[in-house]
Amino acid sequence: MAIENFEEKVNILEKESKEAIQEASDLARLENIRIKYLGRKGVLNELVKELPDIREGSRARFGHSINFAKDNLERLIDEKSQELKNEFIAEKLEKEKIDITMPGKIFALGHLHPLTKVERRIEDIFQSMGFEIVFGSEIESEYYNFDALNIPKNHPARDLQDTFWLRRGLLLRTHTSPMQARYMEKNNPPLRIIVPGRVFRHEATDASHEIQFHQVEGLMVGEDVSLANLKAVFEEFFKKFFSTRGKKIEVRFRPGYFPFVEPGMEIDIKIASSKWLEVVGAGMVHRKVFKSAGYAPGKQQGFAFGLGLERLAMLYYGINDIRLFYSSDFRFLKQF
Numbered sequence: 001m002a003i004e005n006f007e008e009k010v011n012i013l014e015k016e017s018k019e020a021i022q023e024a025s026d027l028a029r030l031e032n033i034r035i036k037y038l039g040r041k042g043v044l045n046e047l048v049k050e051l052p053d054i055r056e057g058s059r060a061r062f063g064h065s066i067n068f069a070k071d072n073l074e075r076l077i078d079e080k081s082q083e084l085k086n087e088f089i090a091e092k093l094e095k096e097k098i099d100i101t102m103p104g105k106i107f108a109l110g111h112l113h114p115l116t117k118v119e120r121r122i123e124d125i126f127q128s129m130g131f132e133i134v135f136g137s138e139i140e141s142e143y144y145n146f147d148a149l150n151i152p153k154n155h156p157a158r159d160l161q162d163t164f165w166l167r168r169g170l171l172l173r174t175h176t177s178p179m180q181a182r183y184m185e186k187n188n189p190p191l192r193i194i195v196p197g198r199v200f201r202h203e204a205t206d207a208s209h210e211i212q213f214h215q216v217e218g219l220m221v222g223e224d225v226s227l228a229n230l231k232a233v234f235e236e237f238f239k240k241f242f243s244t245r246g247k248k249i250e251v252r253f254r255p256g257y258f259p260f261v262e263p264g265m266e267i268d269i270k271i272a273s274s275k276w277l278e279v280v281g282a283g284m285v286h287r288k289v290f291k292s293a294g295y296a297p298g299k300q301q302g303f304a305f306g307l308g309l310e311r312l313a314m315l316y317y318g319i320n321d322i323r324l325f326y327s328s329d330f331r332f333l334k335q336f
């Protein structure tokens with residue numbers, strides 16, 4: 001065969017492969033083209049097999065044109081491969097572009113319930129005054145809820161706290177005071193504790209009464225604890241508690257009756273032009289309570305108090321209906 005015919009073949013193959021390279025739209029297709037033309041069994045190598053058909057004097061020229069075509073194709077494939085890689089990267093960058101001037105997404109975060117916040121505030125303040133935090137059980141015995149607190153069966157004071165009765169002399173505690181008796185049975189004075197917790201009363205609800213609410217019991221006992229200490233503790237407590245609200249409050253101590261204290265008192269608070277709200281029941285621990293706990297008569301003195309947590313939270317946040325705390329209303333809860 002004449003050398004011209006071979007050269008013609010090589011030219012056609014070169015042209016055809018160049019077009020295929022140009023059109024290759026991704027790296028996989030480009031690789032197939034490379035295999036087709038430059039692979040071990042590729043078109044160009046197949047052509048080499050026809051070498052013996054060429055006149056001897058022209059073989060070198062033929063070999064040279066094949067090699068030239070191979071080099072040319074390799075270069076073109078490399079260039080195309082780089083071009084496709086660049087395109088791929090540019091496309092990816094475009095797709096994953098971040099516009100840092102766009103406003104960020106706001107994720108809704110949960111937060112603590114206002115009553116939990118107030119409880120922690122109260123705990124912090126009393127802890128700073130040396131009180132230890134202890135907890136009691138929501139299910140109590142009739143003995144600790146009433147008898148140990150000088151409220152025997154048939155005592156009219158039992159009617160002051162309408163009770164959810166359970167079976168076998170158990171009940172849902174109507175106040176946190178049972179922990180006074182329980183704690184003193186196991187611990188000797190001097191002592192200083194608070195008992196935060198949920199209590200239950202079988203009564204009609206209104207803007208300042210719930211059937212379940214929280215109290216923080218307090219108890220301080222020692223040889224010379226006096227009513228003056230109770231007053232001082234509460235003055236300090238209220239000052240610290242309301243300090244972050246910038247509110248001016250008035251505190252009123254007035255006589256109150258609880259069978260487990262003598263004398264007893266109630267503490268009311270008033271903020272600006274609002275009405276007085278009773279928030280604490282308190283007094284000096286009754287000798288019969290010390291006796292039930294097993295303390296020797298006449299040696300110890302102490303004060304106790306029961307603070308209404310919801311009432312304090314109402315004053316702190318300016319909430320006028322206690323029932324809102326348990327309404328699960330997001331419009332209300334989101335404000336805190």
Ligand code: FA5
Nearest residue numbers: 175177209210213278279280281282304305306308311
């Ligand atoms: C008692 O429960 C006594 N255990 C308090 C006490 C302890 C007195 C130690 C003396 C010594 P009282 O029933 O008043 O007391 O309740 C105490 C506080 O709980 C009240 O001042 C009020 O703030 C809150 N409270 C009472 N009833 C309710 C109710 N139904 N809903 C919301 N808060 C209430």
